[in-house]
Amino acid sequence: xxxxxxxxxxxxxxxxxxxxxxxxxxxxxxxxxxxxxxxxxxxxxxxxxxxxxxxxxxxxxxxxxxxxxxxxxxxxxxxxxxxxxxxxxxxxxxxxxxxxxxxxxxxxxxxxxxxxxxxxxxxxxxxxxxxxxxxxxxxxxxxxxxxxxxxxxxxxxxxxxxxxxxxxxxxxxxxxxxxxxxxxxxxxxxxxxxxxxxxxxxxxxxxxxxxxxxxxxxxxxxxxxxxxxxxxxxx
Ligand SMILES: C[S@@+](CC[C@H](N)C(=O)[O-])C[C@H]1O[C@@H](n2cnc3c(N)ncnc32)[C@H](O)[C@@H]1O
Numbered sequence: 001x002x003x004x005x006x007x008x009x010x011x012x013x014x015x016x017x018x019x020x021x022x023x024x025x026x027x028x029x030x031x032x033x034x035x036x037x038x039x040x041x042x043x044x045x046x047x048x049x050x051x052x053x054x055x056x057x058x059x060x061x062x063x064x065x066x067x068x069x070x071x072x073x074x075x076x077x078x079x080x081x082x083x084x085x086x087x088x089x090x091x092x093x094x095x096x097x098x099x100x101x102x103x104x105x106x107x108x109x110x111x112x113x114x115x116x117x118x119x120x121x122x123x124x125x126x127x128x129x130x131x132x133x134x135x136x137x138x139x140x141x142x143x144x145x146x147x148x149x150x151x152x153x154x155x156x157x158x159x160x161x162x163x164x165x166x167x168x169x170x171x172x173x174x175x176x177x178x179x180x181x182x183x184x185x186x187x188x189x190x191x192x193x194x195x196x197x198x199x200x201x202x203x204x205x206x207x208x209x210x211x212x213x214x215x216x217x218x219x220x221x222x223x224x225x226x227x228x229x230x231x232x233x234x235x
Pocket of ligand 1: 019020021044045046047048049050051052066067068069070073095096097098117118119120124
């Protein structure tokens with residue numbers, strides 16, 4: 001199935017369109033995976049299944065995804081994957097990543113590409129990365145979504161400063177961060193490099209304010225301008 005066909009097949013509620021990755025981001029993931037040799041893929045956070053569909057269109061191997069809250073999304077991700085004809089290759093584990101990932105590590109599972117788009121709090125992303133690192137083959141890739149968020153920025157800053165066994169890839173995407181695992185973690189027990197960063201402080205505060213519950217004249221004006229520049233539509 002082509003990505004154009006995926007886009008005309010899947011359904012994502014307009015009111016909740018920002019939950020899913022953008023179609024352009026999904027296209028990047030798809031095209032990137034096509035360059036790899038049939039990678040083994042894993043995904044944290046199913047949402048509406050857009051990323052899962054594009055990932056599965058780029059490989060012909062099984063794809064595993066974990067998410068405890070599919071019922072909150074009317075099980076639409078599953079419906080989308082089924083409609084695209086990928087249902088027989090998908091394993092959905094309906095549980096939190098903090099339960100699923102350590103179990104996979106214990107079972108000795110390994111992957112070539114892991115998409116991290118589940119819990120977006122700092123500690124959630126950090127714990128996800130901790131286990132993702134153990135699940136990646138050398139040469140494999142971890143992709144973070146929502147890099148506009150301070151939480152994601154801080155996790156990536158930790159990797160940049162402390163994990164010399166990871167290489168940040170230049171991908172030309174402003175809301176995703178891609179890392180390749182290039183070797184072994186050779187830090188000793190005393191190793192620590194400060195990783196606090198001020199990146200995206202203003203952007204994060206602005207977006208929190210825009211989407212926050214408090215209404216006012218200035219916010220209405222900003223939202224009206226935003227709607228003029230970029231009208232809300234399913235992504
Ligand atoms: C932003 S959405 C993912 C969107 C998806 N990539 C797409 O393109 O449709 C985040 C998802 O992560 C799930 N989630 C939240 N906390 C999680 C956790 N601790 N473990 C696994 N999934 C989690 C949510 O239920 C939600 O479905």
